[in-house]
Amino acid sequence: MAGKDYYDLLGVKKGVSDKEIKQAYRRLARKYHPDVNAGDKSAEAKFKEINAAYEVLSNKENRRKYDKYGDKWQYADQFDEAERQQAQYRQYSRGGGESSHFGGDIGGLDSIFEELFGGGRGRVFSRRSQPSRGHDLESPVEVTLEEAYAGTSRTISLQMEAPCSVCKGSGMIQNLPCSACRGSGAVPQIKRLEVKIPPGVATGSRIRIAGKGQPSYGGGTSGDLYLKITVRPHAKFERRGDNLHTEVPVPLTTAVLGGEVQVPTPKGKLALKIPAETQNGRVFRLSGQGMPHLGKSARGDLIARVSVVLPTKLTDEEKELFRQLSEARPA
Ligand SMILES: [Zn+2]
Helix, strand or coil: CCCCCHHHHHCCCCCCCHHHHHHHHHHHHHHHCHHHCCCCHHHHHHHHHHHHHHHHHCCHHHHHHHHHHHHHHHHHHHHHHHHHHHHHHHHHCCCHHHHCCCCCCCCCHHHHHHHHHHHHCCCCCCCCCCCCCCCCEEEEEEECHHHHHHCEEEEEEEEEEEECCCCCCCCEECCEECCCCCCCCEEEEEEEEEEEECCCCCCCCEEEECCCCCCCCCCCCCCCEEEEEEECCCCCCEEECCEEEEEEEEEHHHHHHCEEEEEEECCEEEEEEECCCCCCCCEEEECCCCCECCCCCCECCEEEEEEEECCCCCCHHHHHHHHHHHHHCCC
């Protein structure tokens, strides 16, 4: 019960040994025992109080809880759980800790009491006079190279917190921590959100979507949402910065006599003129046909490397032509 301090009741200081507590209790128990105070109601009440105090302080675990949480010691497990959850949320919101509902000024006992018992107000949604900003969220997003090239959109699921519907976000029901949210006032909530991914993203890009993080239920601004991008590898293109590298198969005759080939780009094929006597491995740079620079209109280049394809399954006639060629140009 709120009110008298157990140590005060036994007339000892907080840090005393178990033995001193026992001695103090024995002394007081003798003094206020009903047998020696027959009919004395105040002595009987006092006797009950010192027994209650001794019952808690003589038990190691309960004394530890009492030392930490005072007359709310019976909720120690809930407090510890709340603390554990706060730590988890702090970690979850990584770096956003300072502005997080759960991070920042979680100081210890006083703030936990204030949060859980302060006038029945929940710790998450209405705990500070200065409304705090909702914490930032991060969501991984995987896109194809084509999507990274053109930009795309995604519907993502975010785990957020919402006020607990059982206790209306207060964390308390009839002066006890709400069991539905374990006194936190918040419950996890999945929220679906459509997000735009701009052209030019690369693996490791962090796209900030302002105001789409955890809402602040205390009247502050919402946190931001960060999309952590991974671009899947592509079968045809190797990306180096905003340049794309690709290999272009060129038939032997085209390489020798010159002609035109089709070069793949993320938005379709492009015609490339091949000069006569183009060697295997020759590189052509198609300016501005690479990936867009993120947030800019400029683009990288497409680097096309010639891969001469020798003919197979020759007909007798073709073999004869190569024989003639071979005689005309002996090695
Ligand atoms: Zn609740």
